[in-house]
Amino acid sequence: MSDETPLHGAGLQDRGLVTVGDTVRRPSGAWSPSVQHLLGHLRATGFTRAPEPLGFDSQGREVLGFLPGHDAGWPMRPRIRTDEGAYDLGLLARQLREALAAYPCPADARWQFVTGAPDPGQAVQHGDLGPWNLLWDDAGAVAGVLDWDLAEPGDPWYDTGFLAWFTVPFMDDERAHARGYPAPPDRPARLAAFAAGAGLTPAELIPIVHRTQSEFARRATTRDGIWRTIRDRGLHESTRADQRWSTRAWEN
Incomplete structure (x- = not known):
């Protein structure tokens, strides 16, 4: 055309x-x-x-x-870096989780890496709910959730854990800086804000993020396609580093 x-x-x-x-x-x-x-x-x-x-x-x-909007940018848009922005993203994760939980997935559904409907206790997930797949409007509100190619059945909390991982964020200051935080974020405050938006306590959210990091590492080391690109860029190793940091940071 x-x-x-x-x-x-x-x-x-x-x-x-x-x-x-x-x-x-x-x-x-x-x-x-x-x-x-x-x-x-x-x-x-x-x-x-x-x-x-x-x-x-x-x-x-x-x-x-077409969904109009702005990407997260670097540094991340000011609204994202506020506690109110962390709450908004937790709320987005909650709203999306509830919408996906009600999805009547056909038994013959075919996803990129698996087939079929969710097993008991599972739900279809977005699969890559990071800030890079979100759009923001001029007021700083989330205007779009993009790139659904990795949607598939799985842990219904995976998307929540994934977005919290990069919003709080669950990584050291060097990694956080590379991801768009120009100064070290106040992680306890952002954890509390995101958890409140997601309808959770911080104590409930922490193991969800740990579980999500483990599942991401599993996918990155056992799948091909886009996951091969992830391996080639060493993001599976970054995930393991984030896991180690997260365990130390939140063990108490």
Whole structure:
């Protein structure tokens, strides 16, 4: 199409995204119909910060409604770095968790790395709920949750733990600086704020993050595709370092 405009984001690789009018076109995979079904459920039940699923175009690309907004940036946007921003992100995790828990996943769903519906005690998760996959409006509110390609059944608390990991953050000051915090954050205050937004106590949230870090490390060392890129960039080792830091920081 002559009216296509490349769309570059903060991901680990160029995924060939383009905008056409008020839509986004992206290469599809065998999992894309299941992702479209999931997004349709979220939109229908009021979670409008997920992209609108619009099927597939004549080239077989997935078509999504365009969501306007700003990325997290470096340093992270001022609102994100406040305790109020940490609360907002905890609340987002809670709202998304509740919306996903109600998703009637088809038994024949096909995801990128697994197939089927959640087992008892599981729910479909976003799978990569980091600040890099969120959009913010001009007032500093979360306006969009992007990139659902890693959605799959799993621990219903995985997304909450993942977002807390990078929001509190559960990592040392050097890693936090690289992730967008220009000065060492007040982690106890941010932990309390995020937990309150998520409907948890800090004592309940800490083991959720530890569990999420372990699961991320497992995926990074046992899967191919995008996970190979993660390994090649040493992010599985960074995860292990974050785990060690987290254990020391919150052991009391």
